[in-house]
Amino acid sequence: MDVAELSPLVVFALIATVTPGGATTLATASGAHFGFRRSVPLMAGIAAGLASMAAAAAAGLGGVLLAVPWLQVVMKLAGSLYLLWLAVGTARAGAPGSPGAAARPVGFLGGVWMLWQNPKGWTMTLGAAASFAALAAGPAQLAVLMGATFAVAASLSLSLWCLAGLLLARLLRTDRQWGAVNLLLAGLLVASIVLIWI
Numbered sequence: 132m133d134v135a136e137l138s139p140l141v142v143f144a145l146i147a148t149v150t151p152g153g154a155t156t157l158a159t160a161s162g163a164h165f166g167f168r169r170s171v172p173l174m175a176g177i178a179a180g181l182a183s184m185a186a187a188a189a190a191g192l193g194g195v196l197l198a199v200p201w202l203q204v205v206m207k208l209a210g211s212l213y214l215l216w217l218a219v220g221t222a223r224a225g226a227p228g229s230p231g232a233a234a235r236p237v238g239f240l241g242g243v244w245m246l247w248q249n250p251k252g253w254t255m256t257l258g259a260a261a262s263f264a265a266l267a268a269g270p271a272q273l274a275v276l277m278g279a280t281f282a283v284a285a286s287l288s289l290s291l292w293c294l295a296g297l298l299l300a301r302l303l304r305t306d307r308q309w310g311a312v313n314l315l316l317a318g319l320l321v322a323s324i325v326l327i328w329i
């Protein structure tokens with residue numbers, strides 16, 4: 132398999148991971164509040180969650196999850212509650228170091244959970260697995276290929292969003308500015324909840 136054969140999958144994974152959503156919003160907020168280094172566990176968790184989801188979808192698990200309607204509803208409810216909890220925490224956070232600010236960023240497991248409960252993510256990775264199945268000799272090879280591609284793409288994309296948050300933090304000077312940005316980021320997390328149900 133050469134680079135030309137892989138390029139459509141790589142482009143798809145980069146576009147899918149760089150577009151705004153709950154994960155990118157959380158990476159931006161974490162970068163703004165905690166800096167890049169302290170946000171690495173969150174970004175690694177999101178990347179690992181997406182990579183394992185893509186691998187599982189390629190291996191066939193995604194199809195099973197999407198074929199069970201009640202499980203989809205449970206995943207949507209759990210995911211919506213988790214994102215709502217994150218949105219409330221983001222909205223209530225003050226400037227870094229203020230009494231209302233979170234003491235530490237969301238960690239690795241929180242990032243993994245954020246991805247695994249998202250039925251929309253399962254649909255996307257299942258569609259990718261079906262679209263790019265011809266790149267691999269079988270489900271196991273496709274699972275490795277998909278997992279590795281999405282892990283790298285998510286790591287790059289989330290790093291960009293985290294750095295954008297870090298740059299944003301350098302522009303914010305007052306508590307009022309931080310409050311406005313926190314509300315905006317919380318609103319984007321709530322919007323990602325709406326997208327789960329559409």
